[in-house]
Every structure is written in C-alpha cells, then in structure tokens.
Amino acid sequence: MSAFWSAWVMFLVTLNLGITFFLFIWGQRVKIPVQPDGSTGHVWAHGVLRESVRRLPRWWVLMSASLFAAAFIYLVLFPGFGSHKGLLGWTSHAELARDVVANESTAGAILARYAAIPAGELAADPAATRIGKRLFIDNCSACHAPDARGNKRLGAPDLTDAHWRYGGDDDAVKTSILEGRSGLMPPLGAGLEEQGVLNLAHYVLSLSGAPHDAAMAAAGAPQFALCAACHGPNGKGNVQLGAPDLTDATWQYGGTLDAVVLSIMYGRHGVMPAWKDRLRETDVHLITAWLHSQSHGDGN
Numbered sequence: 001m002s003a004f005w006s007a008w009v010m011f012l013v014t015l016n017l018g019i020t021f022f023l024f025i026w027g028q029r030v031k032i033p034v035q036p037d038g039s040t041g042h043v044w045a046h047g048v049l050r051e052s053v054r055r056l057p058r059w060w061v062l063m064s065a066s067l068f069a070a071a072f073i074y075l076v077l078f079p080g081f082g083s084h085k086g087l088l089g090w091t092s093h094a095e096l097a098r099d100v101v102a103n104e105s106t107a108g109a110i111l112a113r114y115a116a117i118p119a120g121e122l123a124a125d126p127a128a129t130r131i132g133k134r135l136f137i138d139n140c141s142a143c144h145a146p147d148a149r150g151n152k153r154l155g156a157p158d159l160t161d162a163h164w165r166y167g168g169d170d171d172a173v174k175t176s177i178l179e180g181r182s183g184l185m186p187p188l189g190a191g192l193e194e195q196g197v198l199n200l201a202h203y204v205l206s207l208s209g210a211p212h213d214a215a216m217a218a219a220g221a222p223q224f225a226l227c228a229a230c231h232g233p234n235g236k237g238n239v240q241l242g243a244p245d246l247t248d249a250t251w252q253y254g255g256t257l258d259a260v261v262l263s264i265m266y267g268r269h270g271v272m273p274a275w276k277d278r279l280r281e282t283d284v285h286l287i288t289a290w291l292h293s294q295s296h297g298d299g300n
C-alpha cells in the first residue's frame with residue numbers, strides 16, 4: 001500500500017470511529033429541553049404520538065463502550081489501520097499457508113493410501129470415487145459435462161460408454177489426461193463435390209446402421225478409400241491415430257447427416273488439454289478410478 005493510501009485509510013478509520021465515538025459521548029450528555037408533561041414537545045398523529053426523553057439503557061452503554069475498546073485493540077493487534085501491520089504479525093497469506101500444510105498432512109495420508117491401490121480396484125470404493133467425481137466436476141465438466149457423458153458440439157467424447165478413442169484401460173486413460181490428446185481429421189470435401197460428400201456421408205451412416213439412403217450409400221462406398229488410411233478399410237478406426245471407429249453407434253461430433261457432412265467437409269480437430277502441470281498424479285489416479293466405475297458399470 002502506498003503512503004498516500006495508507007494515510008487515506010488511517011484518515012477514514014479515525015474519522016468514522018471519531019464521529020461514532022463523539023455521538024456516543026454526546027448522546028449521553030446532551031441536555032434536551034423537556035416540557036412540563038415530560039415530553040420533548042414533538043407530537044405526531046394529532047397528539048396521539050408524543051416524543052419523550054429516555055436515558056440510554058445501561059447495558060447498551062456498556063456494550064457500546066466495550067465494542068469501541070474491542071475496535072481499538074483489534075486495530076493495535078491486527079492489520080487494518082493503514083499500513084500498520086499489527087503487533088501479532090498476522091497475515092492472510094500465512095494463515096492460508098498454515099491451513100494448506102494442515103490439510104496436506106491429513107489429506108496427504110489418505111491420498112498416499114489411495115495411490116497404492118490400482119484404479120480398477122479403487123473404482124469399487126465409494127469414498128475414493130466420490131473424491132474422483134468431485135475432481136472431475138471441478139476440472140473436466142466444462143467440456144465433458146458433469147456426468148462425463150460428453151458434449152458433441154465441443155467434440156468432447158462421452159467417457160461413460162465402452163468406446164475409447166485412445167484406449168480404455170486405466171493406463172491409457174491416465175495418459176489421455178496427463179499428456180492430453182489431439183485428433184486431427186483433415187478437411188476432405190474439396191475433391192468430392194457436394195454430391196460426393198453426401199453419398200459418402202450416407203455410406204458412413206450405413207456403417208453403424210444409422211438411418212441412411214441405401215442408393216446414396218452404395219454410390220459413396222468406393223470413395224471410402226480416401227478414409228481407409230486412418231479409419232481402416234471397414235471403418236473400424238485406429239487407436240494409434242486416434243481415428244474413431246465409425247461402425248459403433250457412439251459419436252464424438254454427433255451421428256446426424258449434418259454432423260457427418262461437416263466432419264468430411266471441414267475436418268475436425270479435437271484438443272484435449274494436458275493436465276500434468278495442473279493436477280497431481282493422485283488426483284488423476286482418483287479421476288481415473290471414478291471414470292472406470294462409470295464406463296465399466298460397476299458401482300456409483
């Protein structure tokens with residue numbers, strides 16, 4: 001705090017406390033003229049209400065006096081009066097640091113125990129999956145939704161189904177989270193003309209048995225050679241390239257004709273950020289355990 005602001009705060013504190021203290025003293029000593037009937041002479045409602053004079057109750061005076069004393073002692077001991085640090089040397093940073101240390105020592109022991117248990121086993125422990133779910137909601141729900149069912153507009157996949165782009169065993173899931181993933185599908189509409197894209201899209205829909213036009217799908221089938229390098233000759237996908245299986249009924253960007261046409265025309269580039277600098281290994285371990293419980297259907 002600069003000297004000016006420090007002085008300004010001191011001025012305001014002194015002014016506020018000074019005015020209230022003055023009123024406190026003055027209110028008890030001031031002589032208010034009293035009429036013969038004991039009132040001040042102020043009347044309202046055609047004389048029904050008359051203002052009288054009462055001394056401040058003793059309990060109120062004592063309470064106020066002790067509050068003034070408390071305010072004074074507080075300003076001596078704690079920061080509050082400009083840049084005066086307070087005799088106790090208290091700071092909110094130090095208090096936070098103390099709380100963090102205390103929290104680490106209690107939570108640390110629990111986390112260390114969880115870290116030693118494989119994620120697949122932890123998935124059956126409700127206390128562990130509750131922490132994993134909370135961490136997931138805090139960090140991942142903006143893209144994958146709080147129930148991990150994904151968001152097709154963002155291309156964030158459903159993590160509760162049994163279909164995994166990059167592998168669904170706990171190690172692969174952990175790698176996805178720690179290192180991030182980035183799937184790149186190039187735009188391929190240019191060489192195909194509009195009808196070619198439509199035909200191919202109907203063919204892609206036919207692979208998973210989604211509603212499609214059989215004649216257009218048959219016309220589009222040969223074009224799939226363009227796609228086979230990544231999605232495989234039968235459209236089953238390729239985990240190494242992160243090219244999704246197009247024959248299952250789960251979709252990262254949606255299984256409507258429009259969504260498939262857009263995927264072909266403009267390509268797709270889903271980016272899963274890396275978390276290794278933001279989450280601890282044990283956090284990722286607990287999230288993986290919760291995801292395991294969701295996608296393997298046991299528990300929670």
Ligand code: HEC
Pocket residue numbers: 136139140141142143144154155156157159163164165166167173176177181182183184242269270271272273275287
């Ligand atoms: C900014 C949005 C975003 C956030 C935040 C995010 N993800 Fe993702 N995640 C994605 C996208 C997009 C993909 C798909 C990547 C691709 O297309 O290659 C993905 C993919 C994944 C995969 C791979 C899925 C598979 O099928 O193999 C896992 C696992 C995953 N995310 C878990 C998480 C977890 C756990 C968190 C929180 C720590 C998280 N994600 C946070 C967007 C996000």
Ligand code: HEC
Pocket residue numbers: 155182183184185186188200204224226227228229230231241242243244246250251252253254255259260263264268269270271
């Ligand atoms: C260079 C490799 C590559 C080629 C070639 C390729 N794809 Fe892809 N495709 C991918 C990848 C990787 C993704 C996932 C993109 C992401 O992670 O955002 C993808 C995603 C898709 C999707 C979205 C799937 C979903 O679940 O929403 C569709 C549809 C698709 N591709 C169809 C095709 C078709 C049709 C062709 C041929 C015209 C083709 N792809 C060619 C790599 C490829």
